[in-house]
């Protein structure tokens with residue numbers, strides 16, 4: 001089983017792709033969801049965030065107030081330290097959770113699909129920062145579409161302005177940077193039927209490659 005890091009910019013179709021490929025029996029791990037789990041109420045992650053940023057980042061029910069935390073982090077655009085501190089708390093926890101879930105599938109004899117997908121929105125940004133690809137990933141697959149399509153889809157989905165989506169895009173890796181790291185590029189410029197056809201092609205490629213191996 002290959003562990004695939006699936007990435008792509010905002011609105012590139014990661015969630016859509018994961019939902020489609022799950023129908024073919026391929027499991028997916030959502031690192032955004034893990035990021036929320038590690039700061040759920042009563043977790044060591046939330047305790048560490050409170051120790052750093054204070055109890056003003058909590059809602060009355062004890063859960064994380066994301067807007068308040070964001071405000072603290074972006075209070076001074078010239079001061080990167082709060083964001084770096086938050087990342088230093090969250091990243092090791094998310095990585096540990098990701099690796100634990102991967103091990104779960106690797107040790108599960110009932111899971112015999114050729115791939116396990118880990119959707120990591122900021123995978124390339126992380127590689128650019130640290131200089132290395134996470135050791136638990138065998139390959140990187142990049143969902144790719146034009147910037148115009150990304151902006152149109154993301155703004156429609158989020159009810160956000162084109163300017164808001166452009167601001168987010170400006171803080172993400174460029175299309176070209178992402179493609180540099182791609183072992184496979186999945187074209188998502190067209191409709192859902194075309195994306196489904198891309199998946200069928202990908203899975204068939206894998207079967208063909210297996211059959212071409214000697215001693216198969």
Ligand code: ATP
Pocket residue numbers: 008009010011012013014015016017121153154157188189190191192195
């Ligand atoms: P983000 O990183 O912002 O969470 P994402 O990469 O997970 O985004 P999706 O949420 O899957 O992207 O897709 C963005 C929007 O575009 C969604 O509303 C989705 O339904 C739509 N979409 C994705 N792929 C296609 C497609 N091939 N045809 C039409 N709509 C699409």
